[in-house]
Amino acid sequence: MPWLACNSRRIHYESAGPDDGPAFVLINGLTQYVKLWIPFRDALVARGFRVVSFDMLGQGQSDKPRLFIEQADQVAVLRDLIAELGDRPIFLAGISFGGVIALRYVIEHGNTVAGLVPMSSFAELPPQLFRFGAALRTALVLGGTTFLQDLLFPMNFSGEWLEAKAHMIDFARYRGWLVNDVYALQNLMESFLDFEPLTPKLSTITVPTMILTGEYDFLTPRPLQDSLRIHIPESELVIVQRAYHAFTLEKPELTAYLAARFAEDVMSGHWQGKKSIWLAPEEIGGEFIRFPAGFDHLRAVPVRLPQGTEAPHEVTHSEATQRDVIQEEAAQSEVTSP
Numbered sequence: 001m002p003w004l005a006c007n008s009r010r011i012h013y014e015s016a017g018p019d020d021g022p023a024f025v026l027i028n029g030l031t032q033y034v035k036l037w038i039p040f041r042d043a044l045v046a047r048g049f050r051v052v053s054f055d056m057l058g059q060g061q062s063d064k065p066r067l068f069i070e071q072a073d074q075v076a077v078l079r080d081l082i083a084e085l086g087d088r089p090i091f092l093a094g095i096s097f098g099g100v101i102a103l104r105y106v107i108e109h110g111n112t113v114a115g116l117v118p119m120s121s122f123a124e125l126p127p128q129l130f131r132f133g134a135a136l137r138t139a140l141v142l143g144g145t146t147f148l149q150d151l152l153f154p155m156n157f158s159g160e161w162l163e164a165k166a167h168m169i170d171f172a173r174y175r176g177w178l179v180n181d182v183y184a185l186q187n188l189m190e191s192f193l194d195f196e197p198l199t200p201k202l203s204t205i206t207v208p209t210m211i212l213t214g215e216y217d218f219l220t221p222r223p224l225q226d227s228l229r230i231h232i233p234e235s236e237l238v239i240v241q242r243a244y245h246a247f248t249l250e251k252p253e254l255t256a257y258l259a260a261r262f263a264e265d266v267m268s269g270h271w272q273g274k275k276s277i278w279l280a281p282e283e284i285g286g287e288f289i290r291f292p293a294g295f296d297h298l299r300a301v302p303v304r305l306p307q308g309t310e311a312p313h314e315v316t317h318s319e320a321t322q323r324d325v326i327q328e329e330a331a332q333s334e335v336t337s338p
Contacts, residue, residue: 004054004084006077012061013054013081017045022089022114022267024259025082026053027098029120029246030188031145031152033060033179040248043256049263050088054081056101056188064184071191074101075108082112091263093117095248096220097188100198103228107201115266116205117259119212120245122224123231124197132219137189145180149173155219156246202231208271209235210262212255212280214243222298234273238288239297240280257284 004011014034017023024044026037037053044051055062057077058069078101082090090113094102099121106116122129140148153162153169162169209232213225222239229237238258240247248255258280265271277291296303 004077004081006080007073009057009063009065009077011054011057011063011077011081013052015050015052016041017050018048019050020088021048021050022091022263023050023052023085024091024093024263025078025085026051027078027092027094027102028053028056028059029096029098031059031149031176031180031185032095032098036249037252039252040256043253044260047256047260047264049260050085052081052085056098058181058184058188060179064181065187067187069184069187069191071101071104075105078102078105079109079112082109089114089263089267091115091117091259091266093119093259094121095119096121096245103198103202103205106205106207107198110205110207113207115263116207116209117212117262118209118225118228119248119255120214120217120220120225121211121228122220123199123202123228124224125192125195126224129220129224133189133192137186140182140186140189144182145177145185146173148185149176156244157250158216158242158244161250199227199231202228203233205232206234208262208266208273210258210273211235211237212240212247212258213237214240214245214247216243217245219245226298229275229277233275236273236276236278237297238278238280239291241282254280254282254284261288 002013002015004013012034026040028034033055034053041051041053054077056074058064092102092106092113092115094100094117096119099118100123102116102118103121103123106113125133136148136151139151150173209228211225211228213222225237229235240251240255240258243251262271277297279289279291281287281289291297294304296305
């Protein structure tokens, strides 16, 4: 079992894939642990990537300080882990809380990575998200990890997934209780008590950035993802269709396909972000579809932008990316204003 020593603390990590391949480093959400990345990891390995996942401080098998875990400590762990990978293209992907750590890392150490994939993430704490976090912290304190997970399952997944996996949920709850520590998780949550928005620093991120957001994610809704797109110069927003917050767990192979396509386009020099907006394919091997110009991508219904409002983007990917771009007339014929 590999271990990384960072500032006298032990960090558990796992790696797979070719020793000399480009790398992905995966950063957990709040209650995740490394084993939950296995389907995602295996899909990336099959495309030739070296993949590293790890338990952050306070998670899984890594050390669990019960006091004073700062987000800067997580960034330091990530810095040391990335240094272990040596000279190769390294892509950083984080989900939810892990996406915040990924953003922090790239703001401080952007020259060490080739690309960034924040998923279901955020750079600020608006009142709704703050209240969600406060409620989840109360659930943890009063009811423990099992009660917290009982709340998170319906927040993170679709009803179809919950029905299909009903026979596994009790085991998942038990596993979550086994690997998580109440006080360490509370400490991780409380690292947001003095959270200062990262938005003013996002413009310093110069690496290619693909922002993934679930179509039905109400925990970190689309405006939070769009704020990343607006402020990160070389970025694109990709909407994962029919997905909720934890789409890396509900749709791991598809999400890994999106991440791999992004990294491959970046390495080949064909990727163009330019703050564009896309719909992800619903099947592996499918093509990205440009969000129809003239419609409000922040709405849940197809509402046209007011006349005179500039469309969210005017860019198409280069032909070399092999992303089929729908013609404007076809897009507008398929989506009509109510």
